[in-house]
Amino acid sequence: MLMQPVRHNCALFDGHPPVSPASQCLINLVHHNKYNVGSGEQFDDLVGLIEHFRLYPMIENSGDVLRLLQPVSGTRLRAHDIDQKVQEMREMEDFQKLDYNTGFDGEFQSLKMLDDRHIFTTNEGMKAENTTKNRYRNILPYDQTRVVLGRRDNKCESDYINASYVRTTRLSDSCSSVQSSNESLNSVKSLILKSDLKKVTPLVTKSLSDDALREVKKSLKLDKINGNICPDPVKEKMYIAAQGCLSNTKDDFWRMIWQEDIRVIAMITNEVENGKKKCERYWPMSGHEERYDNLIVRSISETHYEEYLVREIDVHNDKHCCRTIYQYQYTAWPDHGTPPDPDGLLAFIDDINRRMSEIAQEKNAPEQNVLCVHCSAGVGRTGTFIVLDMLIDKVKSSGFSCDIDVHSTVKLVRAQRSGMVQNKAQYRFIYFALQNYIENRNIKMKKQMHVSLAYYLINKKVIRQLLAKASPFLNIS
Incomplete structure (x- = not known):
């Protein structure tokens, strides 16, 4: 018995750039207050349904894989996206768009x-x-x-x-960096290996992702220089x-x-x-x-x-x-x-x-x-x-x-x-x-990263100067 159909917007992806930005998915509220999308699985709440289909994509009759990328009522988010999440919640309240089933109130009421x-x-x-x-x-x-x-x-x-x-x-997580951050990280590592110090500093001071900054810090072994930024x-x-x-x-x-x-x-x-x-x-x-x-x-x-x-x-x-x-x-x-x-x-x-x-x-x-x-x-x-x-x-x-x-x-x-x-x-x-x-913590990490990198570059420059002065006395083949 269908009690109440609820329409829910979601982004669908078939492994290639999507043809349209979004498709409509009909979520059914059936007897005993269970939710489904017509696939047989029953869920106690919308949050459980959404998280399930983020992990296990829908398969169309054509065989296309439809992946739920970011449902509007999903509660899981990347840590670095929390500003956006809070801003959206606040805007909903400020403009009185918040009803009993959305925003902070909606999440809390579902609990x-x-x-x-x-x-x-x-x-x-x-x-x-x-x-x-x-x-x-x-x-x-x-x-x-x-x-x-x-x-x-x-x-x-x-x-x-x-x-x-x-x-x-x-809790399960996927802590991979975005592609642009990986590319920036690889560029920094290659310059470090080549000892091209003039190019390292301006590249690192660009807006790398937080994961990239952490990986550079690890690569330079800066923990041993200035200690951990934050205890485990x-x-x-x-x-x-x-x-x-x-x-x-x-x-x-x-x-x-x-x-x-x-x-x-x-x-x-x-x-x-x-x-x-x-x-x-x-x-x-x-x-x-x-x-x-x-x-x-x-x-x-x-x-x-x-x-x-x-x-x-x-x-x-x-x-x-x-x-x-x-x-x-x-x-x-x-x-x-x-x-x-x-x-x-x-x-x-x-x-x-x-x-x-x-x-x-x-x-x-x-x-x-x-x-x-x-x-x-x-x-x-x-x-x-x-x-x-x-x-x-x-x-x-x-x-x-x-x-x-x-x-x-x-x-x-x-x-x-x-x-x-x-x-x-x-x-x-x-x-x-x-x-x-x-x-x-983000601000602290970036400041500490720049200080640590400067310390590293200064020490490397001093070592080079000492080697240059000592080279006439060294037998280097």
């Missing part, structure tokens, strides 16, 4: 429809003995992804805490998304921190906001210590920055084993909405990742790099932070030509904890923060 299809249970959180451990009655961890607290010998303890594992999967993403990172502590869950929280060998905590809330308690203080004042069940927690230091602060905390168990925990608290998130400027949160994320990288190099490093993230409910700001961090890691590891997908990443984390990224404002903020990060 809410997908949430209704989740079949995970929340039985543990709904048990009578655990209800007092939930800050909000409607925000519970899935049984399938919740953190289960281990029981100690001869102790009858609850294994429940309102916290969820959030794992990341490596933390390897094998996993998140635990948790609610803010209640007065009766502080012991459980530290039990979890010790059990999961967590060394870094990201707290994205103040203790009190707008007169409401958001999170109980679960750490002692600087220079003091407190006992939480069998753990002794001592605050060593507290360092304040413009929008966040860092606490160094030592934790001892009853077997005299000690670990150092770093708690990062972001204090500049407003009571309502999102930060007006993403720079502070990006600095916060960068500092956390730097710390995790350092810890991973230590002798007693944990087997798994687990980052505990919490706000008050453990879904809104927490989800925004985790999604943004995942996407930044993707760009760090794969470059500006990699595919990124805010929608799919939010869908990924929501499949592990319900309600992650709570509202459209947070969803939009991810785009704006990611745009800011890519723009700033």
Whole structure:
């Protein structure tokens, strides 16, 4: 039964330049709210349909391959195209062309429809003995992804805490440079091999793609001269998304921190906001210590920055084993909405990742790099932070030509904890923060590239001068 036909414009390509710029493809919304294009495959949403046909092209009766190049409602994009994506979204809002099914709002609303299809249970959180451990009655961890607290010998303890594992999967990408960038890169490499220094500098200062600049930097081995532009993403990172502590869950929280060998905590809330308690203080004042069940927690230091602060905390168990925990608290998130400027949160994320990288190099490093993230409910700001961090890691590891997908990443984390990224404002903020990060890193890379290349050219010139002076004394055949 055909309920509602939807027309969707897409670009089709048969392996040669297209005869016409676009063709019309009729997408059918059929019974049970499934989408298809008449080929038999059924999809729960338009995003899934579009991504499928980007990977697996349509075949016409004539045998021609029709490839979906860039569907207008696709959510996946190249990292270096994020400016264009954000601009289009903003223009749709500015000119009031945005309806409920397009733009930021359309992408976000489609996530809410997908949430209704989740079949995970929340039985543990709904048990009578655990209800007092939930800050909000409607925000519970899935049984399938919740953190289960281990029981100690001869102790009858609850294994429940309102916290969820959030794992990341490596999203597929195609990080190839465009042809013009490859040609520019090859030209630079050939000139370097020929030592034609006069031609290298002006060519490199032209607008090469970011991938080309990175490859030239690699070819010149400039990492060893000036160090890495940006540290590699933390390897094998996993998140635990948790609610803010209640007065009766502080012991459980530290039990979890010790059990999961967590060394870094990201707290994205103040203790009190707008007169409401958001999170109980679960750490002692600087220079003091407190006992939480069998753990002794001592605050060593507290360092304040413009929008966040860092606490160094030592934790001892009853077997005299000690670990150092770093708690990062972001204090500049407003009571309502999102930060007006993403720079502070990006600095916060960068500092956390730097710390995790350092810890991973230590002798007693944990087997798994687990980052505990919490706000008050453990879904809104927490989800925004985790999604943004995942996407930044993707760009760090794969470059500006990699595919990124805010929608799919939010869908990924929501499949592990319900309600992650709570509202459209947070969803939009991810785009704006990611745009800011890519723009700033792009500028930094290009500046560093030019400085490194100049350093290389100066050194090469000096070596040539020394060789010229020494040549009369050298026996060169």
